[in-house]
Amino acid sequence: MKADALRIPGWGMLVQRARYAALRLAAAAQRLDWVLLPVLAFALSRGLVFAVGLVGDTFFETDPGHWVAAPDSPFLSMWAKWDSQWYVQIAQQGYFIRPGQQSNVAFFPLYPLAMRIVARILSVDVVFAGFLVSNLCFLGGLIFLYKLAALELGDRAAAQRTIFYLAFFPTAFFFSAVYTESLFLLLTVATMYFARTRHWLLASLCGLLASATRNIGVMMWGLVMWEWLRAGGWRITTMHRGKTWRNLWVYLRRRWDQPLIIAMIPVGLLLFMLFLKQSFDRPFIFIEIQSAWKRENIGPLAVLMRDIPRIFDVEIKRWYFTHVFNVVSTLLALSMTPFIWRKLGEGYALYVLILILVPITSSLGSVARYILPLFPLFIVLGWWGRRAAVNHTILSTFAIFLGLLTAIFVNWIFVA
Amino acid sequence: MTDALHNRAAAYDDLAAHDNSNERAPADGGAPSPKLVRRAWWRHPFSLLRRMWRWRLLRSRLVRLLFALGVVAIVLAIVAFGILRVLGARDKIASLTLPFVEEFTTVDLSKWLTREGVWVLRQDSLAQLANLEKPAQLYLPGKLAADQPYHVSTYVIFGGSTRAAGVNFNAQFPDLTKQQHQVRIVRHEGAAAVAGALPPPTMELVAGYTDEQGVFVPQVAVPFTLDTVQYRLDVYVLGNSFTVQLNGQTMIERRPLFYTGGLVGFVAEGPARFDALRITTAQTREPGEQVYVSDFEQTPGGAGWVPISGEWQIDEGELVQINPAAQDAAIGYEGSAFENYVVQVSLRHLIGVGGGVLFNMASPYQLNGSYIVRFSEQTDSVFWGFFDAAGMFTRQGYFDIAPAGVDAHTLAVYVGVESYDVYLDEQLLARNIPYQGATPATEEGRVGGHIGLITSRSSVAYARVEVFPLFDNSQMKLPKPQQLQSGVAASASMTATSAITPTKAVAPTSTTAAPTQRAAPAATARPLTPTPTATQLRATALPASSAALTPGVDGWQPVLRGDLNAAGWRPISGQWAFSNDALVQSDPDGIDLAIAYTGAAFREYTYSVDLTHREGNAAGILFNMPYTDRINGAHMVRYSERRPGGIFWGYFDNGGKFVGQGYANVDPPADARHTLRVVSGVDVYSVYLDDFLLAADLPLQQNFGYVGLVTVKSTASFDQIKVGPVATAARPTASATPVAAPPARVTPSAQISPTSSTATVVRTFPERRVLSGRWELEGDLLRQTAPDPGDYILNTGVAAANYRVEADILLPTKPETGAGFLIHMPERGRRHGATIVRFTNGGDGLFWGVFDATGAFVGRQAVDIANKPEGDNLFHLAVDVRGPSMDIWVDDALIAADVVVPRGAGWIGLVTHGGPVTFGQLQISLEEATP
Secondary structure (H helix, E strand, O other), X not given: OHHHHHHOHHHHHHXXXXXXXHHHHHHHHHXXXXXXXXXXXXXXHHHHHHHHHHHXXXXXXXXXXXXXXXXXXHXXXXXXXXXXXXXXXXXXXXXXXXXXXXXXHHOXXXXXXXXXXXXXXXXXXXXXXXXXXXXXXXXXXXXXXXXXXXXXXXXXXXXXXXXXXXXXXXXXXXXXXXXXXXXHHHHHHHHHHHHHOOOHHHHHHHHHHHHOOOHHHHHHHHHHHHHHHHHOOOOXXXXXXXXXXXXXXXXXXXXXXXHHHHOOOOHHHHHHHHHHHHHHXXXXXXXXXXXXXXXXXXXXXXXXXXXXXXXXXXXXXXXXXXXXXXXXXXXXXXXXXXXXXXHHOHHHXXXXXXXXXXXXXXXXXXXXXXOOOOHHHHHHXXXXXXXXXXXXXXXXXXXHHHHHHHXXXXXXXXXX | OHHHHHHHHOOOOHHHHHHHHHHOOOOOOOOOXXXXXXXXXXXXXXXXXXXXXXXXXXXXXXXXXXXXXXXHHHHHHHHHHHHHHHOOOOOOOOEOOOOEEEOOOOXXXXXXXXXXXXXXXXXXXXXXXXXXXXXEEEEEEEEEOOOOOEEXXXXXXXXXXXXXXXXXXXXXXXXXXXXXXXXXXXXXXOOOOOOOOOOOOOEEEEEEEEOOOOOEEEEEEEEEOOOOOEEEEEEEEEOOEEEEEEOOEEEEEEEEOOOOOEEEEEEEXXXXXXXXXXXXEOOOOOOOOOOEEOOOOOOOOOOOEEEOOOOEEEEOOEEEEOOOOOOOEEEEEEEEEEOOEEEXXXXXXXXXXXXXXXXXXXXXOOOOOOEEEEEOOOOOEEEEEEEOOOOOEEEEEEEEOXXXXXXXXXXXXXXXXXXEEEEEOOEEEEEEEEOOOOOOOOOOOOXXXXXXXXXXXXXXXXEEEEEEEOOOHHHOOOOOOOOOEOOEOOOOOOOOOOOOOOOOOOOOOOOOOOOOOOOOOHHHOXXXXXXXXXXXXXXXXXXXXXXXXXXXXXXXXXXXXXXXXOOOEEEOOOOEEEOOOOEEEOOOOOOOEEEEEEEEEEEOEEEEEEEEEEEOOOEEEEEEEOOOOOOOOOEEEEEOOOOOOEEEEEEEOOOXXXXXXXXXXXXXXXXXXXXXXXXXXXXXXXXXXXXXXXXXXXXXXXXXXXXXXXXXXXXXXXXXXXXXXXXXXXXXXXXXXXXXXXXXXXXXXXXXOOOOOOOEEEOOOOOXXXXXXXXXXXXXXXXXXXXXXXXXXXXXXXXXXXEEEEEEEEOOOOOOOEEEEEEEEOOOOOOOOOEEEXXXXXXXXXXXXXXXXXXXXXXXXXXXXOOOOOOOOEEEEEEEEEOOEEEEEEOOEEEEEEEEOOOOOEEEEEEEEOOOEEEEEEEEEEOOOOO
């Protein structure tokens, strides 16, 4: 049969060409996997989130009296809840302060600024603009995360698992909501990616924008500087050696401009403080106003000792389940820190540790959301998912809880 | 699929292998060496830059640093522009809603803007404690618009070391102290007087502004020698100028404004106190219940003025008594009584001389028991005195003046607690004239009274009547008036008046021509009639087609939908229509817009209507209407459009003129739902508001007729219109004091444990009444959905002395919301006198306190509730009430025990602050007495 096929010149060439085209296509797809796989993860996860959101919003009743972000679009209104009101308010009305009361000066400007600009360019509502910005930034964040994970782990399969774990994490619906999670994820991952690829200017720019997105974004300066030190041969394990410091000094002399560029990262925060000074004469009001949310800073240890035992006070109520989730998220992040240290280095581990410890100085509330930008955690998870059983377990568990929490979130029930 | 691609593409993709080696940073941390490999441009967009990197100049570190900084600067500039221009604060401070009243009892000063000083609440006033060199300033966290005319009123109380104290206004945020206007009372250290010269002034009223550098620039300084410690300061900001009054006197007038709009605050140099801050729109000039401005220039004008005698009419914007022959022709203002006030009238004589003012009238319908200041029609003088209860006049003094002529004059009386002062054209004629004779009280234990106008043997036109609050002048250290002697005029001490006018020495004059005792004219002798006596009924025959019904047990309640006329309603005037099962009047401007029900006339009945104002505040009911096409002859009970918080009643005579029979001061109706009810008997009727008796046994002019509704300059919605028999609606004529006896199902008892099996548990509340807010019932959930900050109350319809009230309360996650219970409400329709227990700040705390007789909250104690997990806003609140004490439980934890409750029994209510709030599993366990 094969000889017969070959004897027919048209048919054989056709098959051969088809095979060649398929292989070329496959090769092209493989070359573009850094786009295609994130797009796939984005599409599948958002498909689940949007579908569950629609079902949850349609079939479950929401308590009346809540803010409706987009009266003309129930779909958009699903993704604007709780803190979204503040961002929409900033984008629409600008900043204001009410002494002693909750005020929108507690929220950083880059995300609402992006909402406003996109809304102006596209002539759309700021809520839709926020939804668009969030989703596009999430896609961009997945792309950068894929490349970073592939860079760190040297394994594209692990990188693929990383982005899928993040996209299907139980609180990943926040990446599509009018929240800063997506933008912050994009900027922090991009910062680290550029730092790892020694593009310090780009890293600095992304870090600067990250510090203008959330208050903890200024931590990127530490992470990038750590990477720069590593680039100069400095290691925490060898810091006791004089040679390490001599090499570092040589490195610094040759590349003295790079730390200065990296030092621009906190300028995003400083810019916001300058704005607060100019507008309200109070540059630290974004810290002072936190007291209006009644959060008492008692330290991470005290918070853990207070809130972890509460999971044993089993009550079939809303607060209990969200509390359990927050506790689990906190313990997950803290317990994975040593593994992050071992696999990715101390810089990433310290980054995760700081970004978890800072918010839990007052409460474990919302940790399930704060954990989202901790990309080193997901990179290590992606590495752990090498075994199929582990991979399937993680992915399916995440997907199930993602659906549940999405259905809860769209009905104005506080998740995080 | 990915693995398969890895395998298959390996043979074709050299570039992938190169990518792997290039993307991964070397382990030793060294910079990757660039490789000039032909690549697809989209994979390596920086390849061009890499080629350019070969140029040595570009490899210079300094150049690269400058380039990087330039890029960063560009990005920063874009972001900064966006933040400053796009997200820049438009309304840095929220706008202030007028009127604004702050009594400094429970305000949270941490929310105010402090600029120096230590500001606290002391003795229900605002106190500045620090004795600083520089001024201490505090600002209200709300701004006024630039085009908003407003009136700021406050009381300033000096301490021993106070150097200056006053008011800031139009302060520009955020600079505040550097760009603002300021009015302050300054106390100077006493300086030795130069021989022969007047003693130097010790007090000065200074107005000015602070420039951009914070330097105070005075605009005007007015010295005065009023030696007191308490002042009332009024600042009127109108257009581009401001006016300042001190103790009711205009001291600074129409000074230019350099800053418009902004914040209002206080300033003090040294310790000082401030009280009763009121900011209102300048047009109304009504910071409280005691200020009045006449409406003679409006059409129609003269609302609230009731002629007692003479012929009064509104003519070209003036109230004119046109009969020059009438002796003691008087007119009273029935809208409100006043205490501690200044009454000022502008008048001009048209014919003869004899105009004047009445004050502290016991009743606006008679002269008996009133005080009078007026021009004498016989001599060129102004005299003052009073009519006693029998109508006999007693003169207390007089003052010779220049002939009054036809010029306009301003006659003012400063009516204090124990004495009064008389001013003519801002000249003090007499001070500290004591009250004598008749008690000028309209209610027992209350000082003050009504105001009125009077003329005698003259025709006088009154252009304006104004009433200003007068701060307690009994503490003013003023010289005692000379003992009045016959023929001796009181000396006029001018030292305490405005320095605008020079002092004037008055020489005693012979008074032989002036009678020492003015005989009371016959016209003033009237029998004492505190209330109109019952007159003989003059029933007006109704049209033959109507028969007066006496409602049976079921009564009558119309269905308020469909066609108005077909349903039996006949609009007399206004725009009436059915809407959502209610009858709505939608014309906001008309006077006495009425509608009558023509289906039946009634006799001996109870007529009740639930009304809700939409605009304005003057809706009411008509009853015993003889006609269906006019209001002549009808009785009326309605809210007053002139005095928010006033209800009055009376009847229209056959000519359509309203004759008042009484009034009461109640809470302003706002947009809350209220029930007006009258019980029309054989010859008397009673008036109820929200089941609270306002007046009883009022004489009827007409004891049967149609029923109707009326509005004045208001739009309102009326529903639950009912006519029922008199017997079932009779309620005990309870006073405003505690409920005399709880309903039968509650037996006053000794203390019983909450778990007593003898408790009667109430879970449904068919008798509940909504006092305010939007309440919905879904199954066993009661939900209040009005979101705005404010107290919303529902009365459960259950009254008891010993009980346990508990509910699951779900609060929204808003910082200022709260909910709880009202305990022992004395009145079903008001919170006055009730004890409140409620959560605050979205459940972060719990407080309890009482509402006093005026409805003001007096806090007792507050506690913090233990932090619950974020998102959990469900609480179980329970209150065990045992007569005059209660225990409070939150989530089954005892929060407070044996809390004293001022009353022993009363109604039980629910209260929320803001919303939406849901009450679930609400139940009241009524305790039985244990043997």
